[in-house]
Amino acid sequence: MQSTAQVEAEAYAFRQLVAHLQARTDVQNIELMILSGFCRNCLSKWYHVGAAHAGVGLSYEDACERVYGMTYNEWKTTHQSKASDEQLLRLEETKARHAKHEKPPPVAVAPQAAASSPALAAPPPPTMTASGGISNVCCVPEDELAAACARPALPAPALPPPPPAAPVPIRLGILTVSDRASEGVYADLSGPEIANAMQAFAASPAGAGWRLTVVRTVCVPDDIDAIRYVLRTWSERPSDTAPTGAGAAAPAGCAPCNLILTTGGTGLAARDVTPEATRALLERPTPGITELLLRESLRVEPLAALSRAAAGLRGETLIVNLPGRPKAVRENLAVLMPLLGHCLLSL
Missing domain, CATH: 1.10.3340.10 (SMc04008-like)
Incomplete structure (x- = not known):
């Protein structure tokens, strides 16, 4: 051997x-x-x-x-x-x-x-x-x-926590932010990648306690108002008179998402405004999540240092910004998913 x-x-x-x-x-x-x-x-x-x-x-x-x-x-x-x-x-x-x-x-x-x-x-x-x-x-x-x-001076990889002790309902909203994907220039690959990865984890032993439902998905352009509207709508219980613009809103009386994962718009380009839209709505930031994702991403991609992703809580909803490329989405979720059960259970 x-x-x-x-x-x-x-x-x-x-x-x-x-x-x-x-x-x-x-x-x-x-x-x-x-x-x-x-x-x-x-x-x-x-x-x-x-x-x-x-x-x-x-x-x-x-x-x-x-x-x-x-x-x-x-x-x-x-x-x-x-x-x-x-x-x-x-x-x-x-x-x-x-x-x-x-x-x-x-x-x-x-x-x-x-x-x-x-x-x-x-x-x-x-x-x-x-x-x-x-x-x-x-x-x-x-x-x-x-x-x-000489070996790079990186901290040891994080060990995944044990699965949560109680069942965890996850009402997931997936928001893709992309000018070209929203205009139909090319297909949205990152949003479906989030759904596939989450469903695969839910079917694994580590995700046995998950009760996952993908309740809302939408793709919007790199526009700060459009992003904020979706995040705000999905994290609140809509009223009977709530607008339904861009396919973002749910029917009246529908429970809000307790988890929103965004993909795209976290880099340095002028139209990358997802972090700004997210931070404007967060009530309690969760810097530990963004720091962990950044640290683990740097092990496989040096350009991850250019990410400006945000994460935090709005009411009883956890919002996390993920990168725009499917490969980076998978790598971030591999680190994030073992934490989600504990986080959402505490909420």
Whole structure:
């Protein structure tokens, strides 16, 4: 059996290879296949199969996103060029030496894995990354590499709390904030990702006490008034005369949400106003939640430091801002979901 140190060393080498391939967007997959018999898609398949052997769910699409640094479709649109006739001929000539991939075994997720996340957590970033598309270790003397190998000074990962002792009713509202998604330019992926992750956790042993109902969902533009209207409406019991604009309001007499999760609009762009809209309505901030999500996010994404997300209570409703990308939504919820039962039960 491999030691923990050996696994960490091999994982480091994998992350360095991924970082280097992400930097060398000029190198096409077809060229990699011709010269070496594998490409970025092969690496994604090995990652996908390896996760299945470890008993953890990781789709091939998610594996591709972690290898490419974006979705495969985004990479093809941005970086992939049309193969020449010569490249196609050479690809066919070398086909016998191309990598072969086994079928991943069925995944039976262990209770501990299901309790922490519905999918494999993203690996931490490498402590040394490729620079300018040039290997950061080639021709560097071995003794000069030691200084770059120190572990980052991060606190230990948070341990998930035990499930709450009593059943917890969760009336969930999911608010997606996006100009383009609200206009139909592209589909809202992050809102459904929240629903899927929450439902998966509720079906796991850790979420056995949850009584989850997704009661309201809506997608609004990056407009502070529209966001505030939804948050205010969903956290109050509507009156018979309450407006029903933007599909945000519920029928008269409907119980308010006790949990509202927003996605999108938490960054630095001028129209990212979700935190401002949220803070204007909060009666009791919960800084521990935002600090925990930030700390854990920084383990896998350095740009998480640019998030301005807010969280807190309005009446008996907990409101938490989540990022806009589905991958970041999953990573944040893996940390947040074990806390929600205790929080909502106390409310």
